[in-house]
Amino acid sequence: DAKTTQPPSMDCAEGRAANLPCNHSTISGNEYVYWYRQIHSQGPQYIIHGLKNNETNEMASLIITEDRKSSTLILPHATLRDTAVYYCIVSPLMNSGGYQKVTFGIGTKLQVIP
Amino acid sequence: GAVVSQHPSWVICKSGTSVKIECRSLDFQATTMFWYRQFPKQSLMLMATSNEGSKATYEQGVEKDKFLINHASLTLSTLTVTSAHPEDSSFYICSARKTSSGGQFFGPGTRLTVL
Numbered sequence: 445d446a447k448t449t450q451p452p453s454m455d456c457a458e459g460r461a462a463n464l465p466c467n468h469s470t471i472s473g474n475e476y477v478y479w480y481r482q483i484h485s486q487g488p489q490y491i492i493h494g495l496k497n498n499e500t501n502e503m504a505s506l507i508i509t510e511d512r513k514s515s516t517l518i519l520p521h522a523t524l525r526d527t528a529v530y531y532c533i534v535s536p537l538m539n540s541g542g543y544q545k546v547t548f549g550i551g552t553k554l555q556v557i558p
Numbered sequence: 559g560a561v562v563s564q565h566p567s568w569v570i571c572k573s574g575t576s577v578k579i580e581c582r583s584l585d586f587q588a589t590t591m592f593w594y595r596q597f598p599k600q601s602l603m604l605m606a607t608s609n610e611g612s613k614a615t616y617e618q619g620v621e622k623d624k625f626l627i628n629h630a631s632l633t634l635s636t637l638t639v640t641s642a643h644p645e646d647s648s649f650y651i652c653s654a655r656k657t658s659s660g661g662q663f664f665g666p667g668t669r670l671t672v673l
Contacts, residue, residue: 480664482602485649485667485669486666486667487562487564487651487653487664487665487666487667488602488651488653488664489664490661490662490663490664531601545592545604545607546592546604546653546662547604548594548601548602548603548604549601550600550601551601
């Protein structure tokens, strides 16, 4: 079972910031928060991940609450091409040794509106 | 970069036939690859974990004799859907875990339609 809860859908106006929430109240101390997105009929695309500090890359920013029970993915200037299903996943660090399998929840379908 | 390809990107077959789907890591070695299935309007469901040189580990409810997985090299895993039926029609996606530095990278998916 997925350990995360996300709203099933959200709309965002083009050019505005898209803020996608995720609850992960049972996250373990060694688990990171990962975000992927899936554009229609394509494979998932990695966006960003973090442990407890806020992270930013060329695609998005990740804000993790101090208690680590929730996080928000921020797309600063949403475009039509950002329309996709966004998945929030908790997992041990994927580049550590050993076996980790990624479990996907239902995700949030983000619709960017012109 | 870390690119994963799948072949074919789509396939249509008759009921009762077998279909092979290839997953390749193009610019990195992957000791572990994963196979997912996604039905319309649903999330990805993990089917099995494929380890190079050993038998695959299947998730509960996935028939290992129907979904044959072979991971003969560090850059190639194959999924064969045997005796396909219309209910096997789905979007099949693989992911590969980079051996050297980790991270999971997903392929573009294969759309299977069984008539």
